[in-house]
Amino acid sequence: MITNTEFRNAMSKLVSAVHIVTTDGKSGRxxxxxxxxxxxxxxxxxxxxxxxxxxxxYEHFVENQVLCVNTLxxxxxxxxxxxxxxxxxxxxxxxxxxxxxxxxxxxxxxxxVSFDCQIDEIKTVGTHSIFICKIIAVKSGxxxxxxxxxxxxxYHSVVAQG
Amino acid sequence: MITNTEFRNAMSKLVSAVHIVTTDGKSGRxxxxxxxxxxxxxxxxxxxxxxxxxxxxYEHFVENQVLCVNTLxxxxxxxxxxxxxxxxxxxxxxxxxxxxxxxxxxxxxxxxVSFDCQIDEIKTVGTHSIFICKIIAVKSGxxxxxxxxxxxxxYHSVVAQG
Numbered sequence: 001m002i003t004n005t006e007f008r009n010a011m012s013k014l015v016s017a018v019h020i021v022t023t024d025g026k027s028g029r030x031x032x033x034x035x036x037x038x039x040x041x042x043x044x045x046x047x048x049x050x051x052x053x054x055x056x057x058y059e060h061f062v063e064n065q066v067l068c069v070n071t072l073x074x075x076x077x078x079x080x081x082x083x084x085x086x087x088x089x090x091x092x093x094x095x096x097x098x099x100x101x102x103x104x105x106x107x108x109x110x111x112x113v114s115f116d117c118q119i120d121e122i123k124t125v126g127t128h129s130i131f132i133c134k135i136i137a138v139k140s141g142x143x144x145x146x147x148x149x150x151x152x153x154x155y156h157s158v159v160a161q162g
Numbered sequence: 163m164i165t166n167t168e169f170r171n172a173m174s175k176l177v178s179a180v181h182i183v184t185t186d187g188k189s190g191r192x193x194x195x196x197x198x199x200x201x202x203x204x205x206x207x208x209x210x211x212x213x214x215x216x217x218x219x220y221e222h223f224v225e226n227q228v229l230c231v232n233t234l235x236x237x238x239x240x241x242x243x244x245x246x247x248x249x250x251x252x253x254x255x256x257x258x259x260x261x262x263x264x265x266x267x268x269x270x271x272x273x274x275v276s277f278d279c280q281i282d283e284i285k286t287v288g289t290h291s292i293f294i295c296k297i298i299a300v301k302s303g304x305x306x307x308x309x310x311x312x313x314x315x316x317y318h319s320v321v322a323q324g
Contacts, residue, residue: 002300007207010300013275014179014233015309015320038200040212041290045169050202071176113175128203138164138172147177147313149320156320158177158311
């Protein structure tokens with residue numbers, strides 16, 4: 001087995017997209033910054049989100065049973081910081097424009113792409129839960145920006161090779 | 163619900179790392195190119211890999227019960243193509259140098275980072291299976307290269323922002 005520090009240092013090298021994962025419903029409006037989002041299958045269209053069970057908004061996601069994965073463009077590193085800060089939910093959402101699709105979860109107006117989802121199943125592994133989500137609706141941006149990338153504990157832009 | 167095409171087009175915008183996922187054991191040596199890999203928790207150190215149940219090497223991973231996630235550096239786009247090609251397993255592995263850590267799964271010599279894992283649990287969702295894996299050992303590269311990024315159906319390098 002490896003240590004937590006070895007795990008974190010190794011994982012920090014991986015290039016990932018950056019997402020603001022949101023929810024709304026009877027448990028209120030909440031959102032957090034995430035990189036642990038993964039495509040699962042297109043039959044039926046499914047993605048997964050990993051979330052720390054100790055996060056302050058965890059129970060709200062479980063109760064609302066819906067979420068939206070808003071993938072950030074390279075112009076939105078600031079918003080990533082906002083949704084990982086000590087600000088309240090209302091203060092966080094005030095920093096950007098929002099709309100909605102099918103589930104009522106907040107959809108970021110100028111996201112790279114947004115996936116509006118129903119949480120189908122929750123699988124707990126250690127400290128974290130894997131939300132397995134059916135994608136109900138998508139919204140794509142205007143195509144003028146590339147995705148924001150995160151690795152080596154810093155924000156990056158991507159540049160096509162060769 | 164969205165269509166398969168809408169799902170694929172939306173997912174293609176996400177920046178991801180590129181990995182060669184390998185296995186070895188009583189069912190032989192196999193490997194495939196993957197982007198659907200995700201950190202789960204550091205307590206205990208866990209990652210997940212999504213794999214199509216119809217992939218030709220799927221049953222070998224299930225039988226061996228071990229795998230190694232070899233994350234590619236920006237210099238290794240060619241190897242990504244090799245492990246997504248019609249070549250046989252032996253032909254694929256002949257294109258690079260390999261070592262091993264704890265489980266016996268092939269560890270790419272000059273990977274950005276490699277995660278040697280025991281498959282703890284397999285969760286099936288539609289056409290795909292989620293391998294939930296305990297990380298037994300890691301190997302980091304020499305730190306001279308950044309990770310390879312994939313988005314918009316093309317290979318990219320990453321460049322730090324401002």
